[in-house]
Amino acid sequence: MFAHRLPDFQKTKYARFMNHRVPAHKRYQPTEYEHAANCATHALWIIPSILGSSNLYFLSDDDWETISAWIYGLGLCGLFVVSTVFHTISWKKSHLRTVEHCLHMSDRMVIYFFIAASYAPWLNLRELGPWASHMRWLVWIMASVGTIYVFFFHERYKLVELLCYTVTGFLPALVILSMILFHYMSYF
Template identity: 55%
Template sequence: MRFKNRFQRFMNHRAPANGRYKPTCYEHAANCYTHAVSDVFKKKFSSGTHTHTTDIEICVHVEYKLVQKAKFSFPPTRTVEHCFHMCDRMVIYFFIAASYAPWLNLRELGPLASHMRWFIWLMAAGGTIYVFLYHEKYKVVELFFYLTMGFSPALVVTSMNNTDGLHELACGGLIYCLGVVFFKSDGIIPFAHAIWHLFVATAAAVHYYAIWKYLYRSPTDFMRHL
């Protein structure tokens, strides 16, 4: 019982059905520090990748990080906190769309699959509207939308004639999915949100590596560096 009480001080109670989770001071600090892990990587990757499609992914990922930083850095007033939490959930949809954008735009797709190039952004816009109207009201529905958007483009990507890099893309997607367990475990697992950040950083690193190796670099450049 004493061990349980010591463990509990690092974790707040489970969030209500229609409200957001409020981290303890320990969890809040961990949430801030874990952003540094992905920030270092993004700066290194951004300095070496310069195509329009990859720039889109970088910009959306940077926007996601800025919203996350603002959410954890600004004074936790009720209005400001709610606003940034909504923005955080909205940007996740565009984060998913941007992860697929390089593959959908830089690889040849069939006539029935090419629509996914713009449809992922339409899904992201629809998710944004949903969060604006029903934020924190139907959490299971919101999770379902995230997973649907994450898996739907995968059906198109796997049908491409050139499948180089899809193994890394799938590995990154699996890491994201494993991270969802922690994303939904606030109030159950201590530092769950910080752990979720680490899963996101790792999955993004795998995806960035695949883009750099298979989409950005030419086969000649790759052989030169072997």
């Protein structure tokens, strides 16, 4: 439920939890509650992501599994650490505008690399057909392009940024079509 859609008597009830929608060219400014929730929910997952990544590493049986465990683990841990640092600085040290801006860009950039890292085990360890070998590199190229986009156009074109995240997250999954065609053709 969004506060701007509520009747006036209910808006005050939710006002401290959520701010009004901002224009497309402005950055959303979280409330104190949102800052606290962002810090807590991101920090909460740092230790489990380190433990889970370590477990993947120690359960690896060969070089490809070890590499995939490292890539995924670094992507996952990096996501939560960078995001926690950004949200904490943004909340408690908002007077450090340049640092906050750099961390906000880093927070957005690390999402691209987490998406790419999430595909690493799947693309490296499964027989997915001929597209998979190309997609292993394409997903990292897309993450790099997304990072460059954030660096140059941070917070300017939010719809384009959303589209970049969506394409980076969805396009590598199309490898499953290659897998289906590859296995289907192998029967003939």
